[in-house]
Amino acid sequence: MAKYTPMMEQYLAIKDQHQDAFLFFRLGDFYELFFDDAINAARELEITLTGREGGAEERIPMCGVPHHSVDAYIAQLIEKGYKVAICEQVEDPKQAKGVVKREVTRIITPGTVMEGKFLTDKENNYLVAVYHERNSFALAACDISTGEFYVTEMNGISSLLDEIVQYHPSEVIELQPESGSFVSESLAPYSIVVTSRGVPRIDAVVSPDMQLGDLFSEVSGAKTCTWTMLTAAVGLITYLKETQKRTLGHLHRVELYESASYMVLDQFTRRNLELVETIRDKSKKGSLLWLLDQTATAMGARQLRRWIDKPLLNKQDIERRQEAVQALIDNWLAREEIRTRLKDVYDLERLAGRIAYGTASARDLIQLKSSLLAVPALQNILREMQGAATALQELEAKLDACPDIVEMIESGIVDDPPLVMKDGGLIKEGYNAYLDQLRMASREGKQWIASLEKREREATGIRSLKVGYNKVFGYYIEVTKSNLTALPEGRYERKQTLANAERYITPELKEKEALILEADEKRIELEYQLFVEIREKIAGQVKRVQDIAMQVATLDVLQSLATIAQERSYVKPQIATSGSLIIADGRHPVVESVLQHESFVPNDTHLSSETQQMMLITGPNMAGKSTYMRQVALIIIMAQLGSFVPAQSAHVTPVDRIFTRIGAADDLVGGQSTFMVEMKEIEITLRNANARSLVIIDELGRGTSTSEGMSIAQAVIEYLHHDIGCKTLVSTHYHELSHLEASLPRLKNFHMAVNESDDTVIFLRKLIEGPADKSYGIYCAQIAGLPSSVIERANRLLDEYEGQMNQKVPSEIAGQEILSVATVDEPLQLDMFGTTVSTIVKKESKLTGPEAKAVKKLREADLINMTPLEAMNLLFELKQHIGKE
Missing domain, CATH: 1.10.1420.10 (MutS, DNA mismatch repair protein; Chain A, domain 3)
Structure with a gap:
């Protein structure tokens, strides 16, 4: 093993205790990094990588940054998700016997930054700790820069993840049981640093009957603290104490809350509704937060x-x-x-x-x-x-x-203190008598020195003679070399030689210098001491x-x-405990605010669990379907946070959750296509929604074939209608789904109005009752600027397809002939433009109950006048009753 110098051995011993952090090792006026830390820091900070001899045979990689600018470099590393351990000299080098004693005085992590240059003024910087025991999941969240501390508990990992996302944490502490990680993989898509820690032994920290009151002087909130919640809180505080290495007196209040006391907004809903940032560029401008x-x-x-x-x-x-x-x-x-x-x-x-x-x-x-x-x-x-x-x-x-704090500051601190406190100038005249004496001695000495230059010029006859000062050599008398012969012998003592001058000191100047520097040193030290005393009194x-x-x-x-x-002429919404959502002339708050040359077209909304639970909205792109659905969700959120809302009037029954399926986005990192992302969002909705929720689905099922997409859309709509019973807005291009109004009693058809005249189409952005009959997709392509030849070809193809779609079902497969085919064991085949839909119907004599009713419905159907798509919808319905393909 290589033999290192004592200083490098000290470094390695400290680094061994902080393997997961960059170790900034103080050496004089620099913080140095060595070995792999140096190599990685040089790359991340784009600074020069050098080397030094450390007693080993090979040179040790090294890089460093000046102590006065270290914050900027630390900020870069923290922003990239790294941790930094600050190792300071804790012993005066002049009094050290051997290697100067050094210790890590603080560990800075993304969730524990305190300095303003690391923080965003208008955003919290939360550190979150999570712990679970059986099916109970606890979360503790703290912003160390503001002193906020929250603790809650929920059931299920999905609820925990929703709660974590609401805090937008920069770091999550996973109090990891022996069974292993339970959130790291789930948080992988987010830019969140996850740190695994062991579960704290609470009984070893304080006592087996420990409560939050043992940690905080003030505990608020209606929720009772459970052992799981206590573990999360203790784990978070333990981590803070280990990294900050000081008392945390401002963390005196904790709020216990029920996550069910607030509306739950999952990651997809927050993104789709653009609550605090936009989807396109992740900026605040254009979000609901920006508007309010x-x-x-x-x-x-x-x-x-x-x-x-x-x-x-x-x-x-x-x-x-x-x-x-x-x-x-x-x-x-x-x-x-x-x-x-x-x-x-x-x-x-x-x-x-x-x-x-x-x-x-x-x-x-x-x-x-x-x-x-x-x-x-x-x-x-x-x-x-x-x-x-x-x-x-x-x-x-x-x-x-x-007023006592104001008086404390007013009497002691100068009105315009310097940026650098170590140079003094902090404390007012008259606050401390001894400090005033030191200031007087310093001023008198400096006045004597100021007059010294004039006296020495007169005594020597050297007009260019000057008296100066620097921090290294102190006070001096400077004489150019051409005038050295004019100096009297024996009185001037050489102090420093320059290229064109010599610097001297006299016995009188040396004496005054000692008095001045001693007075200044004592003054600066006393000023800082008095300032700290004032700060500590205020800290109390x-x-x-x-x-x-x-x-x-x-x-x-x-x-x-x-x-x-x-x-913006918002109105106060009426809040109900249960019942309908009724909005008259509702407007999208953000879209309305950015319109410059046109006015926003308002629309009504009426959703009721008893009569009109679901609105099925059809119509073309660019007609305003997505905007309308988003505005309904935003109006509800605004109402429930206590804001007035953009409408003529509003009657709002609070919803416990809002689920949205809006827009298309690939998750390339997660290896998921647009359609898979869409299905994942729908899965979360169907698994978590209840009768008190609001569900918004935009263009469900469009990422696959028409028949599959329409099948999924209809199945989801029916599930929301029958099994969940929540208020729902669904937009679709599948006009064929409008037939659901006949079979789903609480679903109503609506569409966005369009004014079509000659070759001109005007989207009126007005919601009216009834289904739409066209999508105007080719018109949207035209105004988007597609070549005219493409538009003309598309129109011709559309005419051909629509002609085929409107063909009647051939008579040879209609009426009794279908039933005759259906009564044998062979499948019935209906070929519709290459899509084969088949169903197996057992022999009629063997059918009973719902199956017999299904065959009776088929017998009575007007197949002669039915289009293929209408026949396909009928077969889908039969399939639900018969359970066969």
Whole structure:
């Protein structure tokens, strides 16, 4: 085995404890990486790979970055999903005997970043821990930068995955039992770092009867904490303590919640409805969040996103928010004043986190003071509002201006502190008497030095003589070499030689230098010490700051919803506990907002579990079917998060889940085609939907042959109608499915109106009752710009196909002749343009019950006047009764 130097042996021993992280090893003014870390970091960071002698026979690969710019490099690695262990010198090199002592002071992972440069202001950065025991799955989620901590429990892996997706976590800790992984493979399609950890021994941590109250000073929520939930919470806190290596005083509150208390939105629904980002370019612009975000603070923007992620189910909770929004609409002058005041409030959640964490700067404290000074004005505005809602009154009562914290900062911290705290200039004059003495000594010494240059020039007659200072050599007198003969002998001591000058020091300058540097060193050290004392005092009050942040964020979201409602003429939806969904003149909120040269065409919606459970919508592409269905879902989500909605009126019964099958997308990484992705979405819908859900299906079954696609579509529709009974919107190009209205009593046909005149087609985007008879696909191809020869050929082929489709069934296979064929053991063959549909019907004499009724229906059918597709639908229906092909 190669023999390494003591320093390299120290590095290897520390690296051995952190195999899954890049080890940034502090050497003087640089952080160095060695061996494989160096090779990989050089590639990922695009920095130079070098080498050094480490006592071994071969050179050790090495690369490094300056300590003052290390954050930028760490950010690049974290963004790519890596972990970074920071190894610092924890011993003064001057006092070290041998190798300087070093320790890992913090491990930075995608889910544990605290610094603002690593974070997005308007988004949370959640770290999630998951654990399961039997069929119980628990989830603990924390944003260490804001102090939020949530715990919940559910049954089934699919429910757990839906809950994980709602948090958009950057890292998931899988508390992995001996049986192995249970979420890693499921999260593979997402850009989420998954870290496997052993299950924590709770009884070894505290006691067998440990509760969350042993970990947090405040436990809220209606849900009772189970052992599974406790394990997830302990596992997450253990991971945080191991990586952060410090107290986490700002994690004092935990919320236990029932996942069933909120609407569940799975990954497909979030993508298809573009709730927080668009499908095309993954940007916020064009999403529902983009439209509703009129917040004035970063914490308000994060709160709005949380509300969109988790719409409410409880009628009273929804109406409580609505009442507050209405009050802010009615008092628009007060609302505008609130918006103005909120602009003076910084990100209190993350400020509180950095203060408790011990990384807040003097500028952070000034931002905290400025934010707190805005609170009394907000309290006064809310107090004086006419007809203020109960929620706003309670919010005003919970606001705390924290005058003691303001006074602490005001008396101690300068109004414009420097960016670099190690250079001093943080503490106000008069705050500390000894500090003022040190400042006086430093100023007087520097004044003496400032006058020294004039005195030395007069004494030597050298007009170019100057007095200067640098951090390495201290103060000096500089004389050009052409003037050296003018210097008196014995008084000047050479300090440094330059190309064209010599630098000297005198006994008087050396004495003053010692006094000044000693005073400056003590001053800077004392200033930082006083600043830390102030920061620690405020850290003891961080819970109050977090409480203010929570109230301010809620007020910000409410005013944002009120602002957008008034600007866009939204109405307050009526919330019911059960019953129908009735929307008059509903509009798609986002599409409406981006239209510039035309007005949005509104449409009605009426869905009822008793009378009109399903709407089957036919019509051409570009006519607005998908937009209409999306707008219904978005209106429901907006209503349940407490927002007003784009409609003339709305009566909304909260839905527990929304399922969508909209659009086409391959999952190339997962090896799934468009059709397979579609079928997977349908499988999730049929497995999880219930009578309280809303299901939206756009162009079901279009990824396969016409006969198979139509068969799947009809089977799915019938299952939703008969077995689930949920409110459903289905759009299709299979006009033949419109016959289902006759057999499904709660299904009604609708179509998007089209005005056709000569060669002109106008899509009216108006939903009207009844089925469509054309798809206008060739017209869409024409306006898309396909060559005219292709369009002409397509029209000719269409005429030929439609002629064949309208042919009558030949008389030789009609009436009794079909029955005569059906009464033998041979299969009945109907050849329709190359598609053979066959059915086996047993001898009529042996048939009873549903089978006999099926043959009777076949006997009575008007086969002579039936088109082949109508005959095919009849055979599909017979197949359901007879159970044979």
